[in-house]
Amino acid sequence: MRQITLFFLFLLFSSLAWTQTTLDSIQKLDEVVLSDVKLKQYTKGYKLTVLSDSLLRKNKTSLTDVLRFNSNIYFKENGYGMVSSPSFRGTNASQTAVIWNGININSQLNGQVDFNTISTANYDNISIRSGGGSVQYGSGAIGGTIHLSNDLDFKKHFDNRIQLAYGSFDTENISYNGSFGNGTWSANIGAAYVNSKNDYKFLGTDRKNENGAFNNLDLNFNLGYILSKKDVLKIYHQNFRGDREFSSTLLAPSNSKYETQDYRSMIDWTHIGNQFTSSLKAVHLQERFKYFENKTLDNFSEGKTNTFLIKHNYKRQFSKRLSLNVITDFNHITAIGNSFSNPKRNAFSATAILNHRPSEKLQYNLNVRQDVISDFDSPLVFSGDANYQILKWYTIKLNASKNFRIPTFNDLYWNPGGNLDLNPEESYQVDLGHEFSYKKATLKLNTYYIKTSDLIQWRPNSATGYWNPVNVANAKHYGLEAEFGIQITFKKHTFNFVSAYSYTETEDVEKNQRLFYVPLHKANMSLAYNYKSFTAFYQHLYNGEVEIIGNTLDGFDVGNLGVAYTFNTKGKLTYEADFRINNVYNTYYENVALRPMPNRNFTINLILKF
Template sequence: MKKIILFLLFTSIWQHGFSQFITDSIQILDEVVLSDSKLIHYASGVKQSVLNDSVLKQNSKSLTTLLTFNSNLYFKENGYGMVSSPSFRGTNASQTAVIWNGININSQLNGQTDFNTINTSNYNSIAIRSGGGSVQYGSGAIGGSIHLNNKLAFYSHFDNSVQVSYGSFNTKQTGFNSSYGSDAFTVDFGLFYVKSDNDYKYLGTNKVNENGAFENLNLNVNLGYFISKKDVLKLYSQSYIGDREFSGTLVAPPRSKYEDENYRTMLDWVRISGKFNSSLKVGYLQEKFKYFENKNTDNYTFGKVNTYLVNHSLNVRLSEKLQFKTILDFNSYEGAGSSFGDPKRRAFSTTALLNHKLTDKLNYGINLRKDFTSGFESPFVFSLDAAYQVTGLYKIQINGSKNYRVPTFNDLYWNPGGNLDLVPESSYQVDFGQQLQFKHVNFKLNGYYINTEYLIQWQPALDDMGKPILDGMYTPLNVAETQSYGAELELESDYKVKGHHFNLNAHYSYTVSENLKTKKQLIYVPFHKGNVNLAYGYKKFNMYYQHMFNGEVSIISSSLNAYNVGNVGLGYVLNKNGTINYEINFKVNNLYNTYYENVALRPMPNRNYQIQTIIKF
């Protein structure tokens, strides 16, 4: 292993001394516009889906809602607008990685990302990468990863848009986006504010969601500047400030409140030098929170983590068919909290990626990674993938990988209950996919298997006699071996005729995720989930319908019923060909007024409405 690491270090330095070659424009565009080029060049055998602009516009600004109706992911929400966590291919929330412009932003405290803190209006590219990705994206990328990218476009433009909406439960949303660019400089600015009383009625009862009010602010600023013909500096900055009352349950009175903030800043220096492209990233991330058990008092618990990162990658295009990338990554984490002290962690990783287009039809990749993390031994991980274009219409993909997740600060240091004897989770997975691509129809079918060992679970703390140590105290343990397997279908159709535009997008997943010891389905993993999106546009008019089915899910000692939820929306553009365009949209959520819970005893909203105006200039 030491020889491999030394080789990667030597290669990364040695390749900078080579002479420079002429770079084709496509390669420059890929490297400059995208901060995470691994999605394009080093995942040929991996299932990926990119959500286009029209899909982003149809959904509310919450990443939860977007993916609920446009992916195979299942979400648990502790009430609308509250903490939202995904289950991807039967895995838990801390086994789904969220990648922001190429870096993993999962919390160092609980190992996951709250999808209700991510506003989709500030990103112009959102991609879903299915299956294990720990080699490229680190801890937690076991079930899959969600990629939030800001594209920097170097051409002459100046575009602006203002969004204002009002909806049920006194929900107000205001947003402003601006983009300016030239051949050498570009800047994107996005600001979005949401506030809601969120006091929806619990259907079938005389109760309302009386402690669910929330407000949050998202701010994105992204800059790009060519300092020479071969060097470009890119700055990405994202801020979130949120204040939420935490909804209670049908049987417990609510009174708590949660304030959280997330700040992310990253500077990326990209050098394009013939066959060699390098990227040096330095970044600072901060997450912090305050939790008030009683919102009417000044007593709270708190926690925060500061993350400092340095990442260097070097891509070598050895030929038109063969390319190689090395990545050196260092992260320093410094935490502080009322329940876990002042923990620190250092992590260094070396990664090697290879992609080879063996023939015009066959493409394969080999990826290797080794982490060195203070406090415990991180596993050596790898992945293999391949894609074969059988015919012009039919393609098959296959990939296999070993992945991991390290214990979080909460797992290790929470007082009381933290466990310093935990070891990282380890997972193996294999995925086989097929794609049929016709002129107007694209069909994907994937089957997968995931085996996870040393799964970290919080369980009641017991003494040597098997009796509770402290009433209500939980502790994390490496206890379970689980397996997940299933199938995913995805269908997309786009058709235009005489000014009429029709679009169909549908997903279905069958998921088995079970504890190998008990042979029981894990809680909050539905066997069946599906959604359908139908859209129609003609000249200035557009409309769409969304439908989502979620099958029955197991919970502790019981289950939650299956449910169907539908949404419908209408839109009309005024002055479409003018310099200032006005668009009016109207949407009805939960069209059939369905009662449903995706977390036990926490009902979701009844039928509700939203009207939105978008002004572009």
């Protein structure tokens, strides 16, 4: 391990000694607009799905709403607006990494991200990368990664957007987004507020969703400044505050609530030369929570973590076809809370990424990473991916990797129950993809296989009477994914059709049974029609039945229907109004057992752009 780390450091410092020259402005802007350059440059052998800005605005309440109807990911949601956990290719929530402007933001406490605490209104694009990504993005990137990006556009502009919405269950939503650029400076700001009683009826009963109200505020501020022809400074900040009651189930009442505060800040200094690019990031992440068993009382349990991260990315361009990236980072993580006694963690990692394009049709990447972590040993991980364009309309993609997930603070230090003898989860995966494109039609087909060992599970301990995390389970995942999209234009009429389907087989090797809450079949589609200023759209989701403890949860079909019209006025100001009916068939369904989801409901939006 020591020799590997020294080798990486040698590569880094020897590369820094090379000479530097200036890029032209086109190359420079291409580098500085994106905060997560690795996603663009080192994903040729992976399936990448990019969700457009217009799509994010249509599904503005939470990231769960967007991905449920526009990806192959399944979500366990404890009632609408409650805790939402993803299952990516059958893996669990802590095996999906969420990447904020190039930084892994999975919780240091439970290893997950609650997708109902992320508003889509404040991001310029959201991307889904399928397949293992631990080499580039660290712990938890086993099933795939979700990328949240804020773009800084330095071209001269000043754009504003205000959105007002009201819907069923007294749901109110207001958001503002502003973007500015003058050639040297660039800035964007976003604010999104949601408040809802969330008291929908339970279909087939005389009850409604009790203790389910929630409100949250999401603030974003991002700033960029071109210091010189070679240097760009970028600042990113995001703050989320949520106050959420935990709704009751069909069998048990609830009077609890949960308060959340997340802060994320990053400074990025990028130095650009003709043959190299150097980026230095300084990051602070903080997550805080308060849990009230009885919301009417002032008694609560709480926890807080702070992560301080220094990350350096050095890319050396040896030729137009060959480059090497060397990435080093250091994390210092602390926590404090009622259920653990001030744990700390120091982590250093070194990564090397080789990119080679031998011909116009072939490109491949080779990656290796070693972590050195203060509280246990971490495995060496590696990956490789390739992209080959066989025909003008047909490309084949292949990637394979070894991935890992380190035990969280809860796993190690929770009192009572933490286990200091845990090993990291390790995973091997391979993914073969085919992409077909003809004019405005695209088809993606992927098959994959994932084998994971040392899965961490919390199980009851008869000797102590507490639950303990242990390395007990091995799992296998394999399946097929398909995505199809086509756009047809006839005079002023435009039709857009997008669909996705996934077939997912999983197995708990120890118990010889399917994993819980993984649908065998999942499919979604959307159809949009546009004529001049008028748009109509329909979304449909099919979710197959899933295994749960001692039973199965029925599959379901849910559809959403909407219309929109844009009113153009003189000057820059435009208005857009849309009306949406969610769950148009009034379907009863559950994503988690005994927690019904909303009946038929509506939303009205008014959007002003100027």
